[in-house]
Structures are given as structure tokens and as C-alpha cells.
Amino acid sequence: MAEALVVRNLSKRFGGLRAVQNLSFSINEGETVALIGPNGAGKTTSFHLITGFHRPDEGSVTAFGREIVGLRPHDICAHGLARTFQVARPFGGMTVLANVMTGAFLRDKRPEVACAKAYEAIEFVGLSAKAHTPARDLTTIDQRRLEMARALATEPRLLLLDEVMAGLNPSEIDQAVALVGKLSKRGLTIIIVEHVMRAIMAVARHIVVLDHGQKIAEGGPKEIVKNQEVVRAYLGSGYVHVATAGET
Amino acid sequence: MLETVVQAVINGLLIGGIYALVSIGVTLIFGVVKIVNFAQGEFVMIGMYISYFLATYFGIDPLLSLAISMPVLFVIGVGLQHFLIRRVLGLGDMPQIFLTFALSLLLMNVALLLFTANYRTLHTSYSDLALHFAGLYVPVAKLVAFILAMVLSGILRVFLHSTDMGKAMRAAAQKPEVAMLMGINPDRVFCVATGVSLALAGAAGSLLMPFYPASPTAGQVFVLMAFVAVVLGTLGNIKGALIASLMMGIAESLGIQFVGADSGLIVVFAMLLLTLAFRPNGVAGGSAR
Amino acid sequence: MQRLCSPAFIGLAALAGVLIVLPLVVTSHFAIDICIRILLFAFIGVAWNLMGGYAKQLSLGHAAYFGLGAYTSTIMQIKFGISPWIGMLAGGVVAMLASLPIGAVCFRLRGPYFAIATIATAQVLMLLFLKFRDFAWGAEGTTIPNLGNTPLMMQFEAKAPYYYIALAMLALGLAITYRIERSWMGFYLVAIGEDEDAAEAVGVNAPQVKRNIYMISAFLTALAGTFYVQYIYFIDPNTAFNFNISVEAALVSIVGGIGTLWGPVIGTVLLEVTSALLQSWLGSGLGGVQLTVYSLILISVILWRPTGLLGVFTDAYKWIVRAPPAREAAIDG
Numbered sequence: 001m002a003e004a005l006v007v008r009n010l011s012k013r014f015g016g017l018r019a020v021q022n023l024s025f026s027i028n029e030g031e032t033v034a035l036i037g038p039n040g041a042g043k044t045t046s047f048h049l050i051t052g053f054h055r056p057d058e059g060s061v062t063a064f065g066r067e068i069v070g071l072r073p074h075d076i077c078a079h080g081l082a083r084t085f086q087v088a089r090p091f092g093g094m095t096v097l098a099n100v101m102t103g104a105f106l107r108d109k110r111p112e113v114a115c116a117k118a119y120e121a122i123e124f125v126g127l128s129a130k131a132h133t134p135a136r137d138l139t140t141i142d143q144r145r146l147e148m149a150r151a152l153a154t155e156p157r158l159l160l161l162d163e164v165m166a167g168l169n170p171s172e173i174d175q176a177v178a179l180v181g182k183l184s185k186r187g188l189t190i191i192i193v194e195h196v197m198r199a200i201m202a203v204a205r206h207i208v209v210l211d212h213g214q215k216i217a218e219g220g221p222k223e224i225v226k227n228q229e230v231v232r233a234y235l236g237s238g239y240v241h242v243a244t245a246g247e248t
Numbered sequence: 249m250l251e252t253v254v255q256a257v258i259n260g261l262l263i264g265g266i267y268a269l270v271s272i273g274v275t276l277i278f279g280v281v282k283i284v285n286f287a288q289g290e291f292v293m294i295g296m297y298i299s300y301f302l303a304t305y306f307g308i309d310p311l312l313s314l315a316i317s318m319p320v321l322f323v324i325g326v327g328l329q330h331f332l333i334r335r336v337l338g339l340g341d342m343p344q345i346f347l348t349f350a351l352s353l354l355l356m357n358v359a360l361l362l363f364t365a366n367y368r369t370l371h372t373s374y375s376d377l378a379l380h381f382a383g384l385y386v387p388v389a390k391l392v393a394f395i396l397a398m399v400l401s402g403i404l405r406v407f408l409h410s411t412d413m414g415k416a417m418r419a420a421a422q423k424p425e426v427a428m429l430m431g432i433n434p435d436r437v438f439c440v441a442t443g444v445s446l447a448l449a450g451a452a453g454s455l456l457m458p459f460y461p462a463s464p465t466a467g468q469v470f471v472l473m474a475f476v477a478v479v480l481g482t483l484g485n486i487k488g489a490l491i492a493s494l495m496m497g498i499a500e501s502l503g504i505q506f507v508g509a510d511s512g513l514i515v516v517f518a519m520l521l522l523t524l525a526f527r528p529n530g531v532a533g534g535s536a537r
Numbered sequence: 538m539q540r541l542c543s544p545a546f547i548g549l550a551a552l553a554g555v556l557i558v559l560p561l562v563v564t565s566h567f568a569i570d571i572c573i574r575i576l577l578f579a580f581i582g583v584a585w586n587l588m589g590g591y592a593k594q595l596s597l598g599h600a601a602y603f604g605l606g607a608y609t610s611t612i613m614q615i616k617f618g619i620s621p622w623i624g625m626l627a628g629g630v631v632a633m634l635a636s637l638p639i640g641a642v643c644f645r646l647r648g649p650y651f652a653i654a655t656i657a658t659a660q661v662l663m664l665l666f667l668k669f670r671d672f673a674w675g676a677e678g679t680t681i682p683n684l685g686n687t688p689l690m691m692q693f694e695a696k697a698p699y700y701y702i703a704l705a706m707l708a709l710g711l712a713i714t715y716r717i718e719r720s721w722m723g724f725y726l727v728a729i730g731e732d733e734d735a736a737e738a739v740g741v742n743a744p745q746v747k748r749n750i751y752m753i754s755a756f757l758t759a760l761a762g763t764f765y766v767q768y769i770y771f772i773d774p775n776t777a778f779n780f781n782i783s784v785e786a787a788l789v790s791i792v793g794g795i796g797t798l799w800g801p802v803i804g805t806v807l808l809e810v811t812s813a814l815l816q817s818w819l820g821s822g823l824g825g826v827q828l829t830v831y832s833l834i835l836i837s838v839i840l841w842r843p844t845g846l847l848g849v850f851t852d853a854y855k856w857i858v859r860a861p862p863a864r865e866a867a868i869d870g
């Protein structure tokens with residue numbers, strides 16, 4: 001199978017802090033991969049590096065056969081990589097529909113077409129009833145949905161989701177898991193950053209574990225849960241045990 | 249030739265001390281309250297008029313009326329923060345920029361109505377005194393203003409580093425959450441920061457009075473200089489603002505000496521624009537947060 | 538057909554009709570002069586609003602483009618005898634080109650520091666023109682030779698033609714805004730104004746969009762500059778690059794409704810009428826009254842109605858018509 005994303009030796013420092021060190025991993029097309037690790041491990045920074053919001057100090061990122069380090073975020077989005085932000089960043093003054101249309105305009109500049117596509121994406125994430133609500137009036141959870149719809153409207157081939165399930169109740173998590181499953185079925189490649197272990201187990205076939213900016217383990221869900229180093233990383237930082245994190 | 253350069257540098261340095269007071273005030277509000285105060289120059293102007301009228305009607309020397317202009321402006325600053333700025337915090341750029349901008353217009357034009365556009369100069373016993381040495385010329389009024397400006401900056405530094413309130417301000421400037429955790433009421437911190445900032449502007453006004461005419465628009469040059477200095481010296485950084493202000497004073501003075509009397513500002517603005525053009529990531533905020 | 542019967546269309550047609558016959562009815566020079574000022578500043582506001590309102594790039598230096606337009610056409614006219622009609626377009630192009638390096642520098646900054654940098658650019662241009670004695674008359678400026686009634690040189694004996702030119706410019710500005718508002722460009726501008734990083738994340742080339750809208754805004758502002766100096770027959774750096782032009786451009790939009798089609802128009806009408814009333818009550822002797830009142834209005838709007846006064850009118854309209862709240866469908870219009 002073709003590789004969707006190849007990350008090689010990616011590093012980023014903030015002053016003296018090594019936020020990401022020598023990170024390498026790759027994802028095949030159509031695969032869903034989870035990126036996990038305690039808070040401050042460098043997951044969000046990795047997303048910033050891949051999507052062009054930060055420039056890596058070293059390393060390369062190849063997406064669908066093209067080197068994307070050095071491209072601007074909008075170029076990377078046009079190349080088929082769409083992301084959400086850990087803290088949702090909707091265009092507050094615009095309606096849900098207008099938000100999502102903004103994403104849809106990337107592929108087609110005609111308003112009617114963008115509008116139709118936007119409605120489709122809004123329906124997909126289950127926000128139809130609020131299509132005409134200003135984004136700033138949405139709940140946090142709906143804002144995350146909106147961000148997903150906006151990302152989907154850009155017709156990505158690779159979707160990067162940063163903690164979209166944080167703060168959801170169990171039934172909402174089930175919905176979100178189903179949503180991610182549906183996207184994956186459509187052939188979308190997905191990288192998901194998540195703390196909810198139950199959700200990770202349900203969606204990801206492959207897991208990459210980060211701690212202090214470094215990859216400390218990689219493998220299938222079963223292996224990862226048993227991996228001593230992973231358990232230590234979570235406990236060591238005073239974090240909830242991975243296996244129980246889903247219940248909090 | 250060398251003498252001319254040294255003389256220009258001295259002139260620039262001396263006025264740079266005043267720019268520093270204004271810049272430090274701007275950068276202090278920006279650092280703590282995250283507001284750019286477009287009206288800072290008008291508070292310098294108010295300081296000038298306070299000293300002017302105290303001198304004209306009560307014969308109080310402008311250097312003494314510092315002790316009045318600073319507290320008065322401190323109180324105005326607290327009121328400004330409490331009644332106006334507080335209401336636009338967190339509302340985005342537009343209200344924040346245009347509130348203080350409108351205030352600047354208001355104060356300038358009210359001053360115009362009250363005091364007319366006439367320039368008012370104050371003649372003190374030391375206005376014409378100057379030190380002469382090695383062919384150089386140092387006006388006493390400017391020297392005293394410079395020294396007092398540096399003393400006030402020093403006092404501010406001590407205040408920021410050794411009082412609880414000062415520490416809270418520095419914490420607020422770096423990490424607002426942390427300041428909150430320290431159990432200090434952010435409103436009070438903001439009020440004091442704005443008050444101190446305006447007091448510095450008032451001090452600048454009083455110190456200027458012995459050698460600089462007061463007029464409703466007198467503050468504009470100073471606030472423009474302050475903005476440039478604050479941008480050059482990295483936002484929210486007091487030491488940076490101080491050094492940049494002194495440099496700007498010198499640059500302006502060299503510009504006046506070697507390019508022409510009305511070229512001081514061009515040199516300064518050119519400095520700003522060139523710095524902006526050549527600083528790779530801009531100065532106020534990178535791409536991602 | 539249905540569209541032609543919509544209240545909005547009928548209202549617009551009525552407004553256009555009134556504006557077109559107005560100079561035939563109003564003969565007072567004072568009144569028509571105020572109308573011309575309103576149209577002109579509404580136009581400048583509309584030009585500012587494209588960038589400052591929709592994309593929230595709060596420029597306080599639009600006088601730079603006003604002045605460049607004014608000087609380009611005047612220099613072409615006086616030194617080379619070229620008609621200001623051509624000079625007007627040339628001025629627009631000069632302003633557009635000037636906006637590229639200015640934007641390249643200023644767009645590195647965000648928020649208040651962007652505003653400060655734009656003030657600096659306009660000031661630098663003014664200071665430069667004060668120095669250009671040889672080809673731009675330095676600080677003294679120059680009067681524009683009065684050729685009598687020569688429409689081809691944009692000179693008229695009556696005031697009405699000036700009125701119609703200003704009206705046409707405003708109509709042009711509004712038409713451009715209307716088109717942009719409804720296209721992808723409008724969405725991109727608002728998105729950039731809301732959150733530039735998030736906009737980039739969904740494929741918006743923010744630097745390019747900002748550059749383009751800045752060029753359009755600069756072009757339009759320059760047209761106003763040419764018109765203004767032709768109207769007053771005089772130019773000097775202090776008139777052409779006056780800071781008050783930058784201020785008023787932003788002010789009318791904010792007071793009326795920032796980032797809305799009609800906001801700058803409402804804002805200008807309000808401010809200019811206020812200022813005319815003040816002038817007739819107090820005489821023009823009291824400098825400072827106008828700006829005092831302007832700034833008080835601005836402060837009140839910011840504190841009580843930061844979205845501008847246009848909203849008050851639309852709310853009132855909805856209340857009168859008792860229409861169900863308009864669904865803010867993005868492209869229903």
C-alpha cells in the first residue's frame with residue numbers, strides 16, 4: 001500500500017525545551033493512526049510541524065510523495081492535509097454554514113457549489129440543526145464538530161484530529177468513534193491525538209507513543225497497553241493510568 | 249566633524265530619556281493589560297499643562313510639580329482602566345485600538361477648546377543654563393530631565409522586582425494564569441499598571457516643560473516615538489523599550505543634524521519600517537500560538 | 538422578477554432616485570457641499586471597510602493612498618497637461634503598487650502594531666512630499682489652475698457634476714463590496730479577520746488575500762484623493778496626507794457598522810450631519826468641537842454598540858416589518 005505520510009527525524013526546540021525530538025513514523029493510505037502520550041509530550045507540536053504552523057529545526061515530512069516542510073499551512077491544506085485545533089478555533093462571527101463554506105471554497109470557488117458541499121459536511125458531523133447559528137454561540141463540543149466539518153469541506157486525503165473527544169461523555173464518545181470510523185471507511189487517512197483509551201482502541205490499528213518529545217513505543221493497541229515503558233511514562237508524569245484514562 | 253556628531257548624540261540621548269518614560273509606560277500597559285494605549289501622548293500633554301499652570305499661577309517649579317502631576321495622572325490612569333479599558337478587554341482588536349484612539353482624539357480636542365492651539369512656554373531660572381566642556385554644550389534643563397527620567401525608570405524597576413504588586417504585574421505580563429493563581433485580583437493589578445504608566449507619562453510632561461512648549465498636540469511626537477521604540481525593543485519588554493528609546497533619540501538627532509531640520513521623524517520611521525522589513529517573523533506575534 | 542419586487546430592491550431604487558434628483562432640488566451651496574463630503578467620505582469609508590472591516594486589518598494610514606492619488610493626478614495635470622480623468626486611474630495604479638511594499642512590511646504585524654505601522658507609512662510619505670520641492674511643490678503646495686468649465690479636465694462651474702462624480706464613485710465602491718461580500722473572497726476576508734491561523738488551516742492563502750484586498754482598497758482610496766484636490770483646486774502635503782483622512786476612513790465604518798455593506802454610509806451620514814449642525818450652531822471658529830464630538834460618538838459606539846449603528850436600523854426595520862428574524866443564510870441574497 002502507498003504511504004500517505006512519512007515523518008523522518010522531526011525535531012523542534014522552543015528555546016531550551018526540546019518539544020519534539022527525532023520523531024519518525026509513517027502511515028499508509030487509508031490507515032488510522034493514534035498519536036498518544038502524556039500532556040506536554042509534543043503531540044500538538046507534531047501536528048503544528050506537519051501542517052506547517054511551525055517550522056521544524058530538522059527533519060522531513062513527505063505527504064503523498066511530496067516533501068512538505070517549508071510549505072505554508074494553506075499550501076499543505078491544498079495538498080490534502082486538514083487539521084483541527086486542540087482548542088477549537090471557529091470563525092466566531094460567521095454562521096456554521098459560512099464557516100464550513102470557507103473550507104469548501106478551497107476546491108471550488110462557486111458559492112452554490114461550496115454551499116452544497118458545506119451542507120453535506122455539516123450533515124455528516126450532525127450539525128444540520130445549527131447551520132445558521134453563529135459559531136460563537138455553539139457549545140464547545142459543537143465547535144469541535146464544526147471544526148471537523150470545516151476541515152472535511154476542504155476534501156482532505158489526510159485528516160489530523162487533535163483531541164476532538166476531550167470532555168465528551170461516553171455516549172458522545174461512541175458517536176465520535178462512529179464518525180471517525182465512517183471517515184476511515186471512505187478511505188480517508190487519519191491521525192488522531194486522543195487520551196480516551198477506549199476510543200483509541202476502537203479506531204486505531206496502529207499507535208505511536210510520545211513522551212518528552214520522543215517516540216517511546218509504536219505498535220498495535222494490544223502491544224502498547226502491555227508496554228512497560230508506556231505505562232511508566234503515563235504514571236511517571238503523574239498521569240492517570242492509560243488503561244483507566246477512558247473512564248475519567 | 250566628530251564634535252558635531254558627539255553633540256548630536258548628546259542631544260539625542262537627553263531627549264531619548266523622555267522618550268523612554270513614555271515608551272516604558274506604553275510597554276507596561278501593553279505587557280500587563282495587553283492594550284496599546286494610543287492616548288499615552290495626550291497624558292504627556294496633560295502633564296505639561298499641569299506643570300505649566302502650576303508654574304504660572306502658583307510659581308511652582310516644574311521639577312517640583314512632578315510630585316503633583318504624577319499622582320494626578322496615576323489617579324486618572326486607575327479611572328481609565330476601571331471605567332473604560334476594562335469594558336473592552338477580550339473584545340478583540342477593534343474596540344481595544346479605537347477606544348484609546350478615540351480617547352486620544354478627545355483629549356487633544358478638549359485641550360484645544362480649553363487652552364487654544366497656542367504654544368505655551370515656561371521660562372525657569374535654569375532654562376538658559378548650560379554646561380560647556382570640550383566644545384560641547386549640555387543644557388541643564390535637559391540634563392536634569394534626563395537624569396530624573398533615568399531615576400524614575402530605576403525606581404520602576406525596583407518596584408517591579410521587589411514589591412508584591414510589582415511581581416504580580418510581571419507575572420501578569422508573562423503568564424496571566426499565573427498572576428491569577430497568585431491570588432491577586434487582576435483588576436487591581438491592571439489598575440495599578442495603567443496608573444503607573446500614566447504617572448510616567450505625566451512625569452515626562454513635567455520634565456519637558458522647562459524646555460519644550462506645551463500645546464494640545466504636543467504629545468503626538470512622543471507617542472509616535474514610543475510606539476516605534478516599543479516595537480523595536482520587543483513588545484512588553486521594559487529594558488528593551490528604554491534602550492530603543494535612547495537609540496531613537498540619538499537617531500532622530502543625527503537625522504536632524506545631517507539630513508535636515510525636518511528629517512528627524514523620517515529617520516525614525518524609516519528605522520521602524522526597515523526593522524520590520526528585516527525581522528524575519530515580524531515583531532508582534534508569530535504564526536501559530 | 539421576484540427579486541425586482543423585493544423590499545430591498547425597491548428601497549435601493551427609491552434611494553438612487555432621490556440621490557439622483559437631489560442636486561436639482563437642493564440649490565444651497567452649503568447643503569450640496571455637505572452632500573458631496575458625505576458621498577466622498579462614505580466612499581473612502583467603503584474603500585477602508587473592504588480591508589479594515591471585512592478582514593479586520595485596522596489601517597490608520599489610508600491617507601497614504603489618498604495623497605498618492607491626489608499627487609499623481611495633479612503632477613500629471615500641471616507638469617504634463619494630462620487630464621485628471623486619466624490621472625485618477627494612474628493615481629489608483631500608483632497607490633496599488635505602493636500598497637505592495639507597504640503591505641509587505643505592515644502585514645508582518647498584527648492588531649495594534651499593524652495600525653501603528655500604517656500610521657508611520659502615511660507620515661513618511663507626507664514628510665517625503667514636504668521635501669520634494671522640485672516636482673511636488675514642497676510644503677507650500679500649489680493651486681490647481683482653474684480652466685473654467687472643462688469637463689474633460691474634471692473641472693466644472695456648477696457643483697452638481699462633482700456631486701454626480703462622487704455619487705458614481707460611491708456606487709462603484711458599494712457594487713464592488715457587494716460582489717466581494719458574496720464571493721469566496723468575502724468569506725476569506727472575514728475568516729482572516731476572525732482568525733488568520735484557522736483560515737490558513739482551511740486553505741486560505743492569507744498573505745495573498747490580504748495583499749489583494751489592500752490593493753483594491755488603496756486603488757479606490759486614491760480615486761477619492763484625485764477627486765478631492767480637483768474639487769478644492771489646491772494641494773499640499775498636509776491636505777493630501779492629512780491624518781484626519783485616515784481617521785475618518787476608519788471612523789465612519791466603525792460608527793456605522795464595521796464589515797457591513799452599508800455601515801460606512803450610515804456612519805458618514807451621521808458624522809457629517811452632526812458636524813454640519815455643529816458648524817452652523819457654533820460657526821467654524823471653534824476648532825476642536827467637531828473632533829471632540831466625533832470622538833465622543835466613537836467612544837459611545839465602542840462601549841455600547843461595538844457592531845455599529847447599522848444594527849440599530851436593521852433591528853428597527855425588523856421590528857416595524859415584524860418579519861421573522863432573517864435567517865442569516867450565507868448566500869440566500
Ligand SMILES: Nc1ncnc2c1ncn2[C@@H]1O[C@H](COP(=O)(O)OP(=O)(O)O)[C@@H](O)[C@H]1O
Pocket residue numbers: 014017019037038039040041042043044045046536537
Ligand atoms: N509555542 C510554544 N512556545 C514554547 N513552548 C511551547 C510552545 N508550544 C508548545 N510548547 C511546549 O512544548 C511542549 C509540547 O507541547 P505540546 O505539543 O502542546 O504537547 P501535547 O500536545 O502533547 O500535550 C510543552 O512542554 C509545551 O509547553
Ligand SMILES: [Mg+2]
Pocket residue numbers: 043044045086
Ligand atoms: Mg496537545
